[in-house]
Amino acid sequence: MTALAPAxxxxxxxxxxxxxPAEHPLLIATLRAFxxxxxxxxxxxxLPRGSWWWRSVVLGALNIAAFFAFLFIAADRLPxxxxxxxxxxxxxxIAVLASRFLGERLTIKTITAGTxxxxxxxxxxxxxxxxxxxxxxxxxxLGALSMAAGxxxxxxxxxxxxxxxxxxxxxxxxxLLLTIATLVAEPxxxxxxxxxxxxxxxxxxxxxxxxxxxxxxRGLAVLPARVPAFLGLxxxxxxxxxxxxxxxxxxxxxxxxxxxxxxxxxxxxVLSRPxxxx
Numbered sequence: 001m002t003a004l005a006p007a008x009x010x011x012x013x014x015x016x017x018x019x020x021p022a023e024h025p026l027l028i029a030t031l032r033a034f035x036x037x038x039x040x041x042x043x044x045x046x047l048p049r050g051s052w053w054w055r056s057v058v059l060g061a062l063n064i065a066a067f068f069a070f071l072f073i074a075a076d077r078l079p080x081x082x083x084x085x086x087x088x089x090x091x092x093x094i095a096v097l098a099s100r101f102l103g104e105r106l107t108i109k110t111i112t113a114g115t116x117x118x119x120x121x122x123x124x125x126x127x128x129x130x131x132x133x134x135x136x137x138x139x140x141x142l143g144a145l146s147m148a149a150g151x152x153x154x155x156x157x158x159x160x161x162x163x164x165x166x167x168x169x170x171x172x173x174x175x176l177l178l179t180i181a182t183l184v185a186e187p188x189x190x191x192x193x194x195x196x197x198x199x200x201x202x203x204x205x206x207x208x209x210x211x212x213x214x215x216x217x218r219g220l221a222v223l224p225a226r227v228p229a230f231l232g233l234x235x236x237x238x239x240x241x242x243x244x245x246x247x248x249x250x251x252x253x254x255x256x257x258x259x260x261x262x263x264x265x266x267x268x269x270v271l272s273r274p275x276x277x278x
Contacts, residue, residue: 002219003231005212010238012208014246016075019200021189025072026182031201033064034175036209040168046161048169055157056169057177062150064174069181070143077136086140088121088236088262091269093148094229101152104224109272117233117265123258124240148229154217155225163218171213230269233262 020028048056074086092114099106154166193201220228237259243249251259 001215002223002228003234005216005219005228006232006235007238008208008212010235011242012071012204013075013239014242015200015204015208016072018246019194019196020204021191021193021197023076024186024189025076026069026178026186027188028072028201028204029065029068030175030178030182032204032209033068033171033178035201035205036213037168037171037173037175039206039210040164040214041172044162044165044168046165052161052166052169055153056166056173059150059154059157059166060170060173060175061177062146063154063170065177065181066146067143067150068174068178070139070146074136074140074143077133078140086121086137087144087147088117088233089141090144090148090232091117091226091229091265093145094151095226097148097152098155098225098229102155102225104226107272110226110269113230113265113269113272116261116268117230120258120261120265121236123261124236124255151220151225151229155220158221163221164214167213167217171209227270230266233266237262 016028078086092111095104095106095110095114098104154170216228219231240249240251240255240259244251
């Protein structure tokens with residue numbers, strides 16, 4: 001079930017570049033996060049209490065606001081598959097942070113799998129046929145770092161509160177932060193949204209965000225942090241596949257090798273036995 005989340009996220013790159021308005025990354029992020037939070041809140045029916053007020057803001061900023069903003073900036077400036085695979089450094093970042101803050105042992109096998117994943121990503125990105133925009137690449141990397149920190153804190157603070165409840169809080173907090181950023185830094189589209197764009201927003205909010213984040217945080221609560229982290233590499237694989245089959249992007253032999261290495265890294269990390277520091 002957890003693997004469904006990154007697989008669905010891999011389709012958001014094509015959706016954002018194909019049917020959503022260009023040059024409005026913050027607006028897209030806002031209309032993705034806030035409605036999804038309202039949907040889950042309607043089912044969870046609970047507001048934060050005590051420390052969860054500020055925890056929701058922190059997690060919403062890392063997992064939602066910053067991550068979505070960087071994600072759509074990258075998608076706006078890079079080909080969909082390329083924007084996705086740059087985030088392949090995230091599993092290694094999470095593994096390092098989890099060893100420091102969650103007591104999960106950073107084994108040689110995990111480091112090797114993470115390194116192989118990064119190499120696979122590099123082969124895909126650095127040899128891509130389309131030109132790489134430096135700002136887009138930096139945005140994708142910052143998004144991976146933000147999400148890595150958010151994943152570790154989410155795991156550290158996981159308790160008895162249902163995942164649907166905490167996920168709704170994060171999405172709403174992140175949506176509010178994105179709303180402020182959009183009003184301050186980004187003009188609204190002058191032309192009315194097309195039917196295709198409206199359907200794209202509905203898909204992103206309901207399927208790509210509300211449902212995907214719910215299964216993601218449920219998995220994160222019960223699995224070692226490294227497992228969802230490496231499952232996240234399914235997102236660039238799906239994004240690259242969608243880019244090739246629907247957007248006319250080409251796959252070189254080097255990129256094919258990179259995708260193979262990424263899949264091998266995922267299998268190695270997910271199938272290894274969980275270990276923790278004594």
